[in-house]
Amino acid sequence: MLLSRRLFCIGAPLALGACGFAPLHNGAAKRGQIAFDPPDDRVSLDLRNALEDRLGTAQSPLFKLSYETEIREDGVGITTDQVTTRFNLIGETQYTLRRLSDDSVVTSGVVDSFTSYAATGTTVATQTAQLDAQRRLVVILADQMTARLLVSLP
Template structure:
């Protein structure tokens, strides 16, 4: 019956989580000893060429800040493919899937050797059931969502290796 009280359950769960995290040498990325603060404003992302590139760069800059004193270049190649997902009885495509693949590298300014690199992949979908204009806007929205997903994955990797990059 002591476990059924929500307040006690919360206190016990929080205490258990704190114990487990301290036992595994967990350090918050923005806390003391974490390297997240060192990346704030330190990453210059390659200038975008397309709408989806622009959404990717904007999201990275939202998460890591505008490059005020850049120490690293983030170069990337973003490619998408589009496939039909749903076809109705009249052979009209009603839903599309957009798959995105992103290859990226972090290179110190003035250098050519990457200190960190990786690749990310994800997908989104959109409906093509309305007018031409609504279908085009649905496609653009799906591309923006895909860019945000890929940017968040890259930022998570950068923050995970922030202590290495901060050195």
């Protein structure tokens, strides 16, 4: 039994390597190939920064990523006094990746997610919690976009 486990542990990686398997996040091959739209507000700045952290800053880009993010806020926790104490931030980003050489669309899509924050403290604490939730949401959206873009890149 122990011998068969050892053989599997040694043989499985060799078999995967023989079939052309390569990790998706092979950053050396795909890093720095995408230029991003310039940010026009805080959300798009945070999104661009998160994407650059994952995909690298474009030195000589082959692609251009355009995106538009919408975030809305829904009150979900309401007390008996009709005071909202919890909010959901719901975000959606539509994106298009174009090849710079001929402006053809490589891929496009929509990613969405949500996060929430509590509004039970002071005004400053609530604003800080809201900003933190917004940044968390942008990171989630950037992670989803990165996964889809890495699969789409040639």
